[in-house]
Amino acid sequence: MKVRAIGFAEKLLGFKEKEFQFEGEKKLSELIDFSNVPTNLIAIIINERAASKDQLVTKDDEVIITQIVAGG
Known part of the structure; x- marks a missing residue:
């Protein structure tokens, strides 16, 4: 399984x-x-x-973790 962390999630x-x-x-x-x-x-x-972090994953899944973006 591949996980990518983007933005401040990487830190x-x-x-x-x-x-x-x-x-x-x-x-x-x-x-x-x-x-x-x-x-x-x-x-x-x-x-x-x-x-969510409690989601079941398998070795074939692709995961991205990033910051929530909001604005107006």
Whole structure:
């Protein structure tokens, strides 16, 4: 599974891109340590759909973690 961190999420997570090898399904939070990340300020996208850190993922998924953008 490939995970890309963009913007300040990269600084909080400590990586820009990371590959994970595993079998079956796992929660994203089992693979990535979100303990120092204010999850209300980030967006998690799995296979081009909004998701959460507790979403089940497989080795074939693509994950993007970025900051939430808002404005008017």
